[in-house]
Amino acid sequence: MNEDSARHCEERSDEAIQEPSRDSGLLRFARNDEKAMTTPSGPAPKTLRSVADLAAVGLTDPDRAAALEAVEERYSVAMTPEIAALIDPADPDDPIARQFLPDERELETRPEELADPIGDNAFSPTEGLVHRYPDRVLLKLLSVCPVYCRFCFRRETVGLGKGAGLSEEALDKALTYIAERPQIFEVILTGGDPLALSARRLRTVAERLAAIEHVAVLRVHTRAPTAAPRLVTPERLDAMKASGKAVYMVLHVNHARELSPDARAAVTAIQNAGVSTLSQTVLLAGVNDDADTLERLMRSLVAARITPYYLHHPDLAPGTGHFRIPLDEGRRLYAELARRLSGIALPSYVLDIPGGYGKVPLQQSHLERDGNGGWRVIDRSGCAHSYADEGRATAERA
Numbered sequence: 001m002n003e004d005s006a007r008h009c010e011e012r013s014d015e016a017i018q019e020p021s022r023d024s025g026l027l028r029f030a031r032n033d034e035k036a037m038t039t040p041s042g043p044a045p046k047t048l049r050s051v052a053d054l055a056a057v058g059l060t061d062p063d064r065a066a067a068l069e070a071v072e073e074r075y076s077v078a079m080t081p082e083i084a085a086l087i088d089p090a091d092p093d094d095p096i097a098r099q100f101l102p103d104e105r106e107l108e109t110r111p112e113e114l115a116d117p118i119g120d121n122a123f124s125p126t127e128g129l130v131h132r133y134p135d136r137v138l139l140k141l142l143s144v145c146p147v148y149c150r151f152c153f154r155r156e157t158v159g160l161g162k163g164a165g166l167s168e169e170a171l172d173k174a175l176t177y178i179a180e181r182p183q184i185f186e187v188i189l190t191g192g193d194p195l196a197l198s199a200r201r202l203r204t205v206a207e208r209l210a211a212i213e214h215v216a217v218l219r220v221h222t223r224a225p226t227a228a229p230r231l232v233t234p235e236r237l238d239a240m241k242a243s244g245k246a247v248y249m250v251l252h253v254n255h256a257r258e259l260s261p262d263a264r265a266a267v268t269a270i271q272n273a274g275v276s277t278l279s280q281t282v283l284l285a286g287v288n289d290d291a292d293t294l295e296r297l298m299r300s301l302v303a304a305r306i307t308p309y310y311l312h313h314p315d316l317a318p319g320t321g322h323f324r325i326p327l328d329e330g331r332r333l334y335a336e337l338a339r340r341l342s343g344i345a346l347p348s349y350v351l352d353i354p355g356g357y358g359k360v361p362l363q364q365s366h367l368e369r370d371g372n373g374g375w376r377v378i379d380r381s382g383c384a385h386s387y388a389d390e391g392r393a394t395a396e397r398a
């Protein structure tokens with residue numbers, strides 16, 4: 001790395017930080033959807049939102065209540081009835097349960113873990129906006145989700161009482177920022193889960209984006225089609241299309257069992273609305289860290305006309321060490337997957353370099369040993385960054 005590129009790396013890491021304001025009001029939209037949902041036998045069951053709720057339906061051991069409530073105090077808990085229905089309570093290693101049930105190990109923060117692991121704050125020019133790559137921005141409209149994944153990379157800012165629904169003033173500033181920069185080709189709604197917004201709020205944002213001609217693509221990152229398929233309504237789909245942009249939806253799916261019949265119906269509705277569907281998967285110890293499970297997932301996605309886009313190496317989010325596997329093990333797994341799958345079924349295996357230096361594909365030459373048992377990760381600009389690797393986590397719950 002020469003002196004110029006060293007300075008360049010230094011400058012990128014010194015950009016201003018802006019925290020979002022605090023407000024959790026947007027969750028009411030998701031709650032209203034729950035109230036509206038009925039089944040032939042009456043109102044549908046509600047989302048489980050506490051350790052007590054989970055214990056009441058036999059999903060957690062009452063003897064662990066005190067320890068798990070300490071986790072719940074720090075990181076929000078939510079499991080929708082659709083997700084609860086996928087869990088086999090007799091299986092202590094159920095891969096769906098592992099993603100959503102709180103675990104005592106979440107309170108163990110490792111030295112390498114970061115509150116903002118992918119560096120959103122360092123690239124936030126105005127509240128709710130992240131501008132890391134020249135041609136695209138993230139627009140974070142809310143900080144709540146229908147479920148709370150225990151490995152969430154934004155767990156310090158996503159959850160009840162943790163962050164804001166973007167105010168009108170902040171939204172104005174974010175849209176002005178986008179309008180003033182013709183290089184911004186793509187706006188990515190992310191979160192919190194954008195489908196937890198009301199159709200009316202989504203439409204407001206989409207119509208305002210419609211007025212910004214240089215934005216050609218609206219991308220929506222969501223867990224809802226599998227975790228809360230009832231949120232995929234014609235009104236929300238119409239609202240997104242009101243942007244007049246090419247709309248892409250990137251579905252977060254980690255296991256083939258998440259593609260339930262209701263989830264598949266939601267995906268079909270999305271596709272029939274003319275929205276392109278891709279997926280992102282997090283490589284998670286005890287959930288999908290074997291080639292057979294990943295192969296089954298990718299084939300199920302392609303069969304549902306969802307293009308596998310990213311396989312993420314898990315981020316260094318606090319209290320998530322038990323979900324991570326070593327990088328070289330992930331690369332071995334990916335090589336096996338690449339041997340088995342065709343190009344349309346094979347996602348890119350990527351690492352978001354801690355600190356906000358962007359994603360790099362791990363199957364390419366972005367990774368080298370540092371000579372001391374660790375790794376150097378090379379970003380798109382040729383800058384090298386140390387990556388603290390670790391031993392393999394055990395898959396059992398504490």
Ligand code: SF4
Nearest residue numbers: 145148149152192223
């Ligand atoms: S859906 Fe995404 S943002 Fe929400 S908790 Fe899960 S990983 Fe985090």
